[in-house]
Amino acid sequence: MTVAVTGATGQLGRLTIARLKSLLPAGGIVALARNPGKAADLGVEARAFDYDRPETLAAALPGVERLLLISSSELGKRAGQHRAVIEAAKAAGVGQIVYTSLLHADRSPLSLAEEHVATEAMLAESGIPYAVLRNGWYAENYTGAIPAALAHGALIGAAGEGRISAAARADYAEAAALVLAGEGHLGKAYELAGDEGWTLAGLAAELSAQSGRAIPYRDLSQADYAAALTGAGLPEGLAAAIASWDAGAAQGALFDDSRTLSRLIGRPTATLAEVVAEVVAEAVRDAL
Structure with missing residues (x-):
């Protein structure tokens, strides 16, 4: 069996391939990347795969039986890029597709949902057997703000008291590898x-406990949070989108208590304390 992973040099792609190598022979794994040279350290075959060159995609898929379609990172372009991949997979005779979608995509209020819902519809129309991984928020989406919180003495956001059921990127990567390499997942x-839902105030409290400093959470309005992100150097469009996702979290868009992920990977997901500890330890190393 030959499996391939799109976006293989991205953070999720790299972790997924590492996990796949523990499940399958490396010779049966293909890394698909815009720049295959960046995949040289993955220890598997790498092929050029550029979403923006749809006419070239099918040529990268001969022999691939199962394809992990990791959603594109280019907001607003995803639907067209994903369609090109699905059409190329069909032309190349790929037998199965596993797609990384969004938690509760079919009813999510987040702006991200539209392109995921469109992609799920494309898969259903393609005739290719498929499975969908509706990934919740990566814990790293928030722990990435820890260095700034330590530098400025506060964690800011606009999520109110919304509970966020985030998991570590490695947990989602393990699920992707297991579904891609396993059986019984098609049509699901x-x-x-x-496993645990936490608030941004809870994140700030955990950061305070582990850093030995008082790092409060300051809840801002959506507009003020967007302005703060813009002031920190983010493009206005991205800042507005991130602030809107926090506002969605305040309404419960990022909460799920089904524990489907931990059942799928056969172990508890990483705890808040664990993901914070990893970032705090890295910040300490960087400061030395």
Whole structure:
């Protein structure tokens, strides 16, 4: 069996391939990347795969029986890019597709949902057997703000008291590898999220405990949070989108208590304390 992973040099792609190598022979794994040279350290075959060159995609898929379609990172372009991949997979005779979607995509209020719902519809129309991994928020989406919180003495956001069932990126990667390499998953849509739901105030409290400093959470309005992100150097469009996702979290868009992810990977997902400890330890190393 030959499996291939799109976006293989991205953070999720790299972790997924590492896990796949523990499940399958490396010779049966293909890394698909815009720049295959960046995949040289993955230890598997790498092929050029550029979403923006749809006419070239099918040529990269001969022999691939199962394809993990990791959603594109280019918001607003995803639907067209995903359609090109699905059409190329069909032309190349790929037998199965596993797609990384969004938690509760079919009813999510987040702006991200539209392109995921469109892609799920494309898969259903393609005739290719498929499975959907509706990934919740990566814990790293929030722990990435820890260095700034330590530098400025506060964690900011606009999520109010919304509970966020985030999981570590490695947990989602393990699920992707297991579904891609396993059996019995076709036709299913898995709602994947962390075992525990925490608030941003809870994140700030955990950061305070582990850093030995008082790091409060300051809840801002959506507009003020967007302005703060813009002031920190983010493009206005991205800042507005991130602030809107926090506002969605305040309404419960990022919460799920089904524990589907931990059942799928056969172990508890990483805890808040664990993901914070990893970032705090890295911040300490960087400061030395």
